[in-house]
Amino acid sequence: MRLPRQVRILAAARAVNQLGAFSLAFLTVLLSRDLGASLGTAGAVAALFGLATIPSRLLGGHLADRLGRRRTILAGLAGCAAAQLGIAAAPDTAVAAGCAVLLGFAFELYEPPSQAMIADATRPDQRAPAYALLTTALAVGNMGAGLVAAAVGRSGLRWLFVVDAASCLGCALIVYLWLPADRLGSTPPARERHGDPGERPDSGASPWRDPALLAMTAAGTVFALVSMVMLVGLPLSAAANGLDPASVGLVTGTLTLVLGRPLLQSKPLTGLSHPAAAAAGFTLLGTGMAGYAVAHSLAALFAPTVAWAIGNLLLTGRAFAVVTALAPPGATARYLAVYGLSWGIATVAAPLLATRVIGSLGSAALWTASSALCLAMAAVQPWLLRAITGRRDAVVSRAPASSADAAVG
Structure with a gap:
């Protein structure tokens, strides 16, 4: 089954983004070894990041339906890049912790609009393999991320966050150049065009x-x-x-x-x-x-x-x-x-x-x-x-x- 071009572009963009997704595994190490935080403090900062991702996903869904899919994806990727660069340049634990929480708030903005874009571009029978392709792209990126981490980490842990920010910006460039601009209210989603029996009229x-x-x-x-x-x-x-x-x-x-x-x-x-x-x-x-x-x-x-x-x-x-x-x-x-x-x-x-x-x-x-x-x-x-x-x-x-x-x- 050949999937739509938009799905393949999203998968490629996600693989590029995932190439830098190794940095979070080293967040606690950076806090404790380079910035002098205790292990307890480093663990608490990591937990705060995780908690911040929960409202981030809800906000991503809200913005995607209100402002548009591509705009929300670009905002999330830009926010992640800025927060990661903040962690890389942080002079102390407090600044790094603040940037980590901001990273959590931006971290999941990408997910709901990218998943909704797949729904918009596919017929009902294409959706399961389309979403599975997105997961496979993550696995490809993860393998490449391990190699990048091994090479970059020798120069210092801060550089891992710089590379992660660069991967976010690379993903954003792919999204900006090759995905269609948002046209809210003009084009019905694919499931309506293809007659998905699950559609319901009450969007509110x-x-x-x-x-x-x-x-x-x-x-x-x-x-x-x-x-x-x-x-x-x-x-x-x-x-x-x-x-x-x-x-x-x-x-x-x-x-x-x-x-x-x-x-x-x-x-x-x-x-x-x-x-x-x-x-x-x-x-x-x-x-x-x-x-x-x-x-x-x-x-x-x-x-x-x-x-x-x-x-x-x-x-x-x-x-x-x-x-x-x-x-x-x-x-x-x-x-x-x-x-x-x-x-x-x-x-x-x-x-x-x-x-x-x-x-x-x-x-x-x-x-x-x-x-x-x-x-x-x-x-x-x-x-x-x-x-x-x-x-x-x-x-x-x-x-x-x-x-x-x-x-x-």
């Missing part, structure tokens, strides 16, 4: 009053939490088993990329319904987590990582496609912003949860509990998706009768 409806969206957000928070626990916990678990965390990260990232593109384009997977993909995806995630509980060598991590990578790719993009279909015309970005809060919550909770469980019960306990949660979601998520689909079909089936009644009256 609050996302917080849509029970289907809230249920999807709750389920998405579980998926995000499991994903973040894996990212945070696997390096810690590897170190506890005497493995090099960097090697583990290279293995997981490489496998995701090698498997990702062919799977995204394969007909057996693209033809799966959302409930079937959810059941298979969470089952594979649970299998991978269970494998991590008993893996004590780099070779033993291979099979669980393959299961994890395939499961993650099956799930990635599906939920965004469902949420996009739930949104009324004109409210896509706000709906995606509310759903995206799941990742903000997981980003704050996962490090606390993973370190606490590994420290007190060991890494096997973390993977066993995560596996059980994934297997439970393999049953719950398909049921939820079927319920939402049934509700939307019922609304659509009543729509023609309502229209006819209105015409007669």
Whole structure:
């Protein structure tokens, strides 16, 4: 399936942006080693950054629907670049902390408008692979980011933030030059043009009053939490088993990329319904987590990582496609912003949860509990998706009768 040019441009821009996304991993190190902050203070600053990303995503959704997609993306990227340069030049902990919080407020402005742009440019059947392509672009950028960090970090940690700012500006340049300008109120989104059966007329409806969206957000928070626990916990678990965390990260990232593109384009997977993909995806995630509980060598991590990578790719993009279909015309970005809060919550909770469980019960306990949660979601998520689909079909089936009644009256 060939995706629209706008989607491919967004994916390329995101890969460029992700090339500099390594700097945040070194924020606490910069604060404690270069600026003399205590570890507790450095951790508190990192937590404040994470908390600031939550309202940032909501603001991104609001601005995208009110001011336009491209304007909001450019504002977010410019804000991130300015804050990162502030951190790079900070003379003390207080200035660096202030810039880190400002970075958090700008950090998620990009997400809702970019996801809404994909919804605008695609048909309903294209959305899941389109959102999955965006995630694959992130993985490509992450691998390049590791190489850039290894090269630049030798010159000083501050330069990492300078390069990160440059990647934001490079992404902004791509968006400015090759994505269409905002034309609010003139062109209907693609799902209206292509007759998406999920469209609803009330664009002023609050996302917080849509029970289907809230249920999807709750389920998405579980998926995000499991994903973040894996990212945070696997390096810690590897170190506890005497493995090099960097090697583990290279293995997981490489496998995701090698498997990702062919799977995204394969007909057996693209033809799966959302409930079937959810059941298979969470089952594979649970299998991978269970494998991590008993893996004590780099070779033993291979099979669980393959299961994890395939499961993650099956799930990635599906939920965004469902949420996009739930949104009324004109409210896509706000709906995606509310759903995206799941990742903000997981980003704050996962490090606390993973370190606490590994420290007190060991890494096997973390993977066993995560596996059980994934297997439970393999049953719950398909049921939820079927319920939402049934509700939307019922609304659509009543729509023609309502229209006819209105015409007669």
